[in-house]
Amino acid sequence: MTDPVTVHVPLGDRAYDVRIGAGLIDRAGAEIAPLLRRPRVAIVTDETVAGLHLERLCRALSAGGIDSEALALPAGEATKSWPHLTRTVEWLLQQKVERRDIVLAFGGGVIGDLVGFAAAILRRGVRFVQIPTTLLAQVDSSVGGKTGINSAHGKNLIGAFHQPALVLADIAVLDTLRPRDFLAGYGEVAKYGLLGDAGFFAWLEENAPKLRDDMALRQQAVAHSVAMKAGIVTRDETEQGERALLNLGHTFGHALEAATGYSDRLLHGEGVAIGCALAFDLSARMGLCSQEAPSRVLEHLRQMGMPARLSQIPGDLPDDAGLIQLMGQDKKVVDGQLRFVLARGIGEAFVSDEVEADQLAAVLRDARLP
Ligand SMILES: NC(=O)c1ccc[n+]([C@@H]2O[C@H](COP(=O)([O-])OP(=O)(O)OC[C@H]3O[C@@H](n4cnc5c(N)ncnc54)[C@H](O)[C@@H]3O)[C@@H](O)[C@H]2O)c1
Numbered sequence: 001m002t003d004p005v006t007v008h009v010p011l012g013d014r015a016y017d018v019r020i021g022a023g024l025i026d027r028a029g030a031e032i033a034p035l036l037r038r039p040r041v042a043i044v045t046d047e048t049v050a051g052l053h054l055e056r057l058c059r060a061l062s063a064g065g066i067d068s069e070a071l072a073l074p075a076g077e078a079t080k081s082w083p084h085l086t087r088t089v090e091w092l093l094q095q096k097v098e099r100r101d102i103v104l105a106f107g108g109g110v111i112g113d114l115v116g117f118a119a120a121i122l123r124r125g126v127r128f129v130q131i132p133t134t135l136l137a138q139v140d141s142s143v144g145g146k147t148g149i150n151s152a153h154g155k156n157l158i159g160a161f162h163q164p165a166l167v168l169a170d171i172a173v174l175d176t177l178r179p180r181d182f183l184a185g186y187g188e189v190a191k192y193g194l195l196g197d198a199g200f201f202a203w204l205e206e207n208a209p210k211l212r213d214d215m216a217l218r219q220q221a222v223a224h225s226v227a228m229k230a231g232i233v234t235r236d237e238t239e240q241g242e243r244a245l246l247n248l249g250h251t252f253g254h255a256l257e258a259a260t261g262y263s264d265r266l267l268h269g270e271g272v273a274i275g276c277a278l279a280f281d282l283s284a285r286m287g288l289c290s291q292e293a294p295s296r297v298l299e300h301l302r303q304m305g306m307p308a309r310l311s312q313i314p315g316d317l318p319d320d321a322g323l324i325q326l327m328g329q330d331k332k333v334v335d336g337q338l339r340f341v342l343a344r345g346i347g348e349a350f351v352s353d354e355v356e357a358d359q360l361a362a363v364l365r366d367a368r369l370p
C-alpha cells in the first residue's frame with residue numbers, strides 16, 4: 001500500500017476526488033462507505049476483471065459493512081453497445097438500485113463508459129463510482145464524466161456527460177494487464193504531454209519505459225495525467241472549447257476504430273497513438289511546427305513499442321475517402337466541417353478547421369507505407 005495521492009475535481013455540486021495509490025481496492029469499503037445512504041452497492045465489471053479481482057473488491061466492501069451484487073459482461077470494445085447497455089440497465093433495475101444508491105464501474109474504459117451511461121439514464125440519473133483497472137481508464141476515461149456507447153456510425157456517438165461521485169485508481173491492479181493493454185493505455189498518457197506539457201513529454205521520454213516496473217514513477221505519471229485532465233475538465237466540462245484538446249489523435253483514431261469494427265485489430269489507445277503521430281505529421285506539413293516535432297513523436301512511440309502508422313494495423317483498411325467519411329461523424333465537426341487538433345510544437349496543441357483535403361490525403365498516403 002502506497003500513500004494515495006488525491007486529485008480534486010472542483011465541479012461545484014458535481015465535485016469529486018480521484019484517489020490514486022497502490023492497494024486502494026483493499027480500502028474500497030472505507031473509501032466508499034461515506035457516500036452511501038444504505039450499505040449496498042451494485043457492481044458492473046467485465047469477465048476478465050471479475051476473474052482476477054472481483055473477490056478482493058467484494059471482500060474489501062464487506063469489511064466496510066457493504067453488501068454487493070455483481071454483473072460481469074464480456075470483455076472488449078464490442079461491449080460498449082446497445083445490447084449490453086440494455087442488459088446492464090435491466091439488471092440494475094432488477095437489483096432495485098434506487099436513485100440514492102451507488103453503482104460501481106469496476107474495469108477498464110469500456111466498463112467505465114458503459115456503466116457511467118447506464119447510471120446517467122437509470123431513473124434519470126443515479127450516482128456511480130469509477131474503480132478503473134486499466135492504465136487508460138486511470139489516466140483518462142474514469143475522470144471527466146464522458147460516458148457512452150459506440151454505433152456502427154462512429155465512436156461514442158450515444159452518451160451523456162455524467163460525473164462520477166468518486167474515482168478509486170489502484171495502480172497496483174495494473175500489474176495483471178496484458179502488455180498490449182498497458183501500452184495502449186500509455187497512448188493516452190503520452191497524449192497529455194503532446195497536447196499541453198512539453199516538460200511532461202520530456203519526462204516520459206526518459207521514464208515511460210520504467211512505468212511497468214516502478215510503482216513510484218507509475219503513481220507520478222497517473223497523478224500528473226489526472227491533474228492535467230481535471231484542470232481541463234474543470235475549465236470546460238462539456239467541451240465548448242479547451243476540452244477538445246483531449247481529443248488530440250482521436251479524429252484519426254476513432255475513424256480507424258470504426259473501420260476495424262471495434263475489434264482487437266486496433267485498441268483505442270493504439271488508435272490514439274497512431275492518431276497523434278498523424279496529427280503531428282499533418283501539423284508539420286501545414287508549416288505549423290518543425291519536422292523535429294513529428295520525428296520526436298514517432299521515435300518515442302517506436303521506443304515504447306507502440307504502433308504509429310496505418311500499415312501497422314493488421315488487415316485491410318478503407319481507402320482515404322472511406323476514412324475521411326468516417327471522420328465526418330466526429331463530434332468536433334461544425335457545419336459539416338472537420339476540425340482537427342493540431343500542434344505548433346510538442347505541448348502546444350490547438351483546434352483547427354483549416355486542414356485541406358490534399359494535405360490530409362498526403363498524410364494518410366504516407367502512413368500506409370511500411
Ligand atoms: N470517457 C472518456 O473520457 C474516455 C477516455 C479514453 C478512452 N475512453 C474509452 O475507453 C475504452 C478503452 O478502455 P480500455 O483501454 O481500458 O479498454 P478495456 O476496458 O476494453 O480494457 C482492456 C482489456 O483489459 C482487461 N482488463 C481490465 N483491467 C484489467 C486488469 N487489471 N488486469 C488484466 N486485464 C484487465 C479488460 O478485460 C480488457 O480485455 C474505449 O472505449 C475508449 O473509447 C473513454
Ligand SMILES: O=C(O)C(=O)C[C@@H](O)[C@H](O)[C@H](O)COP(=O)(O)O
Binds near residue numbers: 247
Ligand atoms: O475526456 C475527453 O474529453 C476526451 O476527449 C478523452 C478521450 O481520450 C476519450 O477517448 C473520449 O471518450 C473521446 O471523446 P469523444 O467526445 O471524441 O467521443
Ligand SMILES: [Zn+2]
Binds near residue numbers: 140188250268272
Ligand atoms: Zn481517448
